[in-house]
Amino acid sequence: MEKTIQPTDVQPGIPKAPTGIEGLDEITCGGLPAGRPTLVCGEAGCGKTMLAMEFLVRGATEFGEPGVFMMFEENASDLTANVRSLGFDLAKLERKKQIRLDFVHIERREIQETGEYDLEGLFIRLGHAIDTIGAKRVVLDTIEALFAGLPNHAILRSELRRLFRWLKDRGMTAVITGERGEHSLTRFGLEEYVADCVLVLDQRVQEQISTRRLRVLKYRGSVHGTNEYPFLIGARGLSVMPITSLQLNHKASADRILTGIVRLDEMLGGKGVYRGSSVLVTGSSGTGKSSLAAKFIDAACRRGERALVFAYEESPAQLLRNMRSIGIHLGPWVAKGLLQIHSSRPTMQGLEEHLVVMHDLVRAFQPSVMVVDPISNLTLDSRETEVKPMLMRLIDFLKQQQITSLFTSLAIGGGPTPEDSQLGVSSLMDTWLLLRNVEFNGERNRTIYVLKSRGMAHSNQVREFILSDKGIDLVDVYLGGDRVLTGTARAAQEAQERAATELRVRDHRRKVEQLTSKRRAIDAQIAALHAQAESETAEVDFAIAQETLQAETSQSNIMAMARMRGGRIGDNGRTKGKQ
Amino acid sequence: MKLREFPAKRKSAKAACVFDLRLYVAGQTEKSVMALANLKRICEAHLAGQYRIEIIDLVRAPQLAAVDQIFALPTLVRRLPEPIKKIIGDLSNEERVLVGLEVQRVRG
Numbered sequence: 001m002e003k004t005i006q007p008t009d010v011q012p013g014i015p016k017a018p019t020g021i022e023g024l025d026e027i028t029c030g031g032l033p034a035g036r037p038t039l040v041c042g043e044a045g046c047g048k049t050m051l052a053m054e055f056l057v058r059g060a061t062e063f064g065e066p067g068v069f070m071m072f073e074e075n076a077s078d079l080t081a082n083v084r085s086l087g088f089d090l091a092k093l094e095r096k097k098q099i100r101l102d103f104v105h106i107e108r109r110e111i112q113e114t115g116e117y118d119l120e121g122l123f124i125r126l127g128h129a130i131d132t133i134g135a136k137r138v139v140l141d142t143i144e145a146l147f148a149g150l151p152n153h154a155i156l157r158s159e160l161r162r163l164f165r166w167l168k169d170r171g172m173t174a175v176i177t178g179e180r181g182e183h184s185l186t187r188f189g190l191e192e193y194v195a196d197c198v199l200v201l202d203q204r205v206q207e208q209i210s211t212r213r214l215r216v217l218k219y220r221g222s223v224h225g226t227n228e229y230p231f232l233i234g235a236r237g238l239s240v241m242p243i244t245s246l247q248l249n250h251k252a253s254a255d256r257i258l259t260g261i262v263r264l265d266e267m268l269g270g271k272g273v274y275r276g277s278s279v280l281v282t283g284s285s286g287t288g289k290s291s292l293a294a295k296f297i298d299a300a301c302r303r304g305e306r307a308l309v310f311a312y313e314e315s316p317a318q319l320l321r322n323m324r325s326i327g328i329h330l331g332p333w334v335a336k337g338l339l340q341i342h343s344s345r346p347t348m349q350g351l352e353e354h355l356v357v358m359h360d361l362v363r364a365f366q367p368s369v370m371v372v373d374p375i376s377n378l379t380l381d382s383r384e385t386e387v388k389p390m391l392m393r394l395i396d397f398l399k400q401q402q403i404t405s406l407f408t409s410l411a412i413g414g415g416p417t418p419e420d421s422q423l424g425v426s427s428l429m430d431t432w433l434l435l436r437n438v439e440f441n442g443e444r445n446r447t448i449y450v451l452k453s454r455g456m457a458h459s460n461q462v463r464e465f466i467l468s469d470k471g472i473d474l475v476d477v478y479l480g481g482d483r484v485l486t487g488t489a490r491a492a493q494e495a496q497e498r499a500a501t502e503l504r505v506r507d508h509r510r511k512v513e514q515l516t517s518k519r520r521a522i523d524a525q526i527a528a529l530h531a532q533a534e535s536e537t538a539e540v541d542f543a544i545a546q547e548t549l550q551a552e553t554s555q556s557n558i559m560a561m562a563r564m565r566g567g568r569i570g571d572n573g574r575t576k577g578k579q
Numbered sequence: 580m581k582l583r584e585f586p587a588k589r590k591s592a593k594a595a596c597v598f599d600l601r602l603y604v605a606g607q608t609e610k611s612v613m614a615l616a617n618l619k620r621i622c623e624a625h626l627a628g629q630y631r632i633e634i635i636d637l638v639r640a641p642q643l644a645a646v647d648q649i650f651a652l653p654t655l656v657r658r659l660p661e662p663i664k665k666i667i668g669d670l671s672n673e674e675r676v677l678v679g680l681e682v683q684r685v686r687g
Contacts, residue, residue, distance in 0.1 A: 105648045110664055112679030115614075115671035120605045121637060121649040128641035150651070150667075 014221040017065070017137070017173040020058025021051065022359070023240030027216060027225040032197055037164050037174040039194040041186045042201030047212055047233050048177040049074070050086065051201070052139040054237045055175055057088045059137045060098035065173070067137035068100045068129040072145035076101040086237045097133045102126075106149030113151055119159040123166060130170065138167060138174040147188045164193045185217070196220045202228070211353065214240055230390075232356035236364070239356045241393055252276070252455075257369075257404055260299025261292070263474035264433075267450050267459035273431050274455060275368075276402040278395050280426055282409045283435030288446050288467055289408035290314075292435070293371045294323040294330060295472050296406050300369035301333035308367035309341045310358060312377040316341040327471040340365055346377040355394050362401065369404050375425070376410040388425065395428050430454045435465060438486050445486035448474065464490065598622075598630035598680070599659035603649045606638045610669045614653040617670035625682050655679075 016030035025031050032038045032055070040048050049071075056067035071079060079101065080090040093099035102125060129135065143160070150156050167174045176194055178186030185191045191198060198217040203210055214231050216224040231240040258265050258272040265272045273279055279296075281289050293309075300307045311319055319341060320331050333339035342361060346354070362370065375391070398405045409425065426432055432451040437444045446465040450458045463474040464486045478485035478493045485493050602618055604611030615634065622630045637644050637652070647656065657664040657680055666679040 102645050104650055106650070110662070112664065112666040112675060113668050114666055114675040114679065115617075115668035116610050117651045117653060117668040118610070119650055120608075120652040121603065121644050121654065122651070124605060124637045124641045124652075125644040125650065128644065146650075 016222070017059065018063060019055045020062045021054050021238045021240060023229065023231070024051075024214070024238070027214075027229060027240060028197075028219060029223055032173060032175070033219070033222070034173050035168065035171040036196040037167055037172075037176055037194045038197040038199065039176050039178060039186070039191055040199045040201065041178040041180055041191070043180045043203060046201040046203040047231070047238065048201055049079070049141050050083070050233050051199075051238055052141050052175045052177055053079070053083050053088065054086065056099060056137055056139050057083075057090075057093065058237075059173075060093060065136035066098050066100075066133040067139065068102065068126065068133070068135045069139045069141065070102045070104060070126060070129070071141045072104050072106065073142055075103045075105070085235070086233070087235065088237075100129045100133050100135065102129050104145075106145060108149050111149065117152075117155065119146075119156075119163065122159075123163065127170075130172070136171075136173060138172045139177075140174065141177045142179060143176055144178050144186065144188050144190065153188075160190070161193050230353070230356070232353045234356060234360045236360055239359055241356055241359070241390070251402075253402060257303075258299055259292075260295040260302075261472050261474060263463060264292075264448070267461070267463065267474075268431070268453055269456040269458055271456075273404065273453070275404055276399050277404060277430035277454070278398065278428065279404070279406040279431040279433065280409060280429035281406060281433045281435065282411045282426075284411045284437060287435035287437055288448075288465055288472070289410075289435060290319075290373055291323070291326055291328070291467055291472060292433070292448075292465075293373050293406055293408055294319075294326075294328045297339060297369065297371055298328050298330060298333070300404075301330075301336075301338045304338070305368040306337075306365060307333070307339050307369040307371065308361060308365050309339065309371045309373065310354075311341055311343040311373050312346045313374065315343045319343070325469065326467050327469050340367070351390055355390050358394060359397060362398070362403065366401075367403060369406070370398060371406045371408075373408045374410050375407040388428070391425055392428055426452075440486070441489045443487050445490075447477065447486060597660065598626050598657065599633075600630055600680075601633045601635055601647075601656045601658060603635045603637055603644075603647070603652060603654045603656065605652050606636060611653050613669045613671065614655070617673070617676070618655060621670065621673055621676050625677060657681075 015034040016028070016032065017034040018025050018031035019028075040051055042048050053069065056069055059065040059067050069079075074082070076090075083090060090099060090101060094101060104122065104125070126138065130138065146156055146160075147153060164174075164176075176190060178188070178190045180200075181187035181189070185198065185200065195218070197219045200215045200217045202213045202215070204213065205211075212231050212233070213228045215228045216226065229240050231238055253275040255275040256271040256273065257275050259268070281292055283289050290313075297307045297309060309319075314322065316334075320334070323330050330339060334341065340361070342357075344354075344357075349357070358370075358372075395405065407425075407429070429452075431453040434449055434451045436447050436449075438447050439445075446467070447462050448465040449460075449462045452458075462477055464477045466473045466475060475490075478490050600618070600622070602611075602615060604614065618632065622632065635643055635647075637649065643649070649656075651667040653667070653669060655666040655670060655676075657666075664679055664681070666676060670676050
């Protein structure tokens, strides 16, 4: 999608002139055949003139190839006014000699034909215009008007043949527009003369939504995309959306960014999602998808990064108000220019056009984070075969720009497996968060889990997702019996557990006290026994003392008696012996 | 480059510029030579003294092609009387030239 063409994109052999039109150079592998005419045909109002004009303006301003715009139906001032809406200032480009406009006015009533003539006047005019600015590109829009102005078609045809050859000889890369005919590509069969490259534009209304499409019908000497590609005429010109990117080569960042919800980041391996990855958030109504997205945006803006939001259900003011109610203040980010919110009705345009609008805005704003809320609104009316390639294209584009994207999606039906309702979109996403309502115990509660997240270890746990005026929080759910407890059931379980803990604590305390008093009783008993033992000891001592005293008393009595009897006391044996 | 080959033959001031004609050609091609010859003959036959012819060679003055809205050659432009009329071709059909120039009515 670069303005400069990759060397690998260009086929050897046939030189190409890049159009600078978003996506067209990709389809044509480098641009239109240089130095040759290209036919652009389609019905009225399908964008032929715009395509031709952008080819010329971009050629002049971006590729240094001035161009001549020769118009046959619209006059120069009308055209100038018409393309001003695309941001092209033709008057300025004319002054700078990058563009030259020439209105060939053919008024049938003024013209009388008589005898032989040729269109040499046109050649001279064109040649003069080319020489004046050194043009390399030419647009003839719509040359078929000549057929209405000039009755002699035989002359006209041979002259047109000569004109296209002349353009080729002069090396002009030319775009010739032609109105679609009933049985042929163009009403007067211009394809007969311009055979190198043919682009067909088409505008179709499907389910009340009109979409413009472009197809490369023929490109001699070059490969090209053969599909029909939707395109849009936006504020910055044409954007063609090649349905599938030719390569799958975007770089993968190892950088991680946080989602803004701490517990969610924990679930995603602790570090959030990869930069440039895509996140799908699905859930039925009221599961908190938008809130999660808002938190994601808030986190990006807090980091000082730009965020772009496409809201398909709420107006910007409504979104800001609603998010304020859960404590997410996005208003200041809008004021700071970090956040852009684009609200529109999904039915306003076809899916393709929405995506082209996204492209344009992303290119203009260069955000690092993008949110689409919800993508399911875009995809509801469209067939799945259309949706997936378009989203693939968008995600490819975002990845190339390293923009982290978050898409919310409404799970339809709310069946047991919301996974089924995702239109095969989920396979394009790197991370898939599933939000679910759990109805139990007379209330609905929100749960969240990570269904997949490529390239990281992620939690397999279901968490309860709580929205309050303080914001978003994730809490662990309780597994009670065989089911997940959330909300008041979880609160009751928590209270119950708290009560049980309290009881246990008290029980412990009581037991400790019991033990203490028992110990005290034992101590008292020991003291009593000690006292008893002491008193017994005292008694024994007393008795012994008494006995001793008695014994001493009786001894002294004996001695006294002996003295009184005149014997010797104590040594009477020995005394007796010696005697 | 304007070549005034046929200065008007003035009989009276009023009659002088009734028919102001310009013939655009690209060089001396067969068609342009024939156109000029036819024009001269018709004018002399029907508009003697009331016309003026300017011949413009776009090869020498290419910028005039856009200014005067010329695409086919040769082209005869009746600048006066108004409205502007254009006759393209080698003017070989005298009747149609006269119809184109609305000569009959002016005379009648």
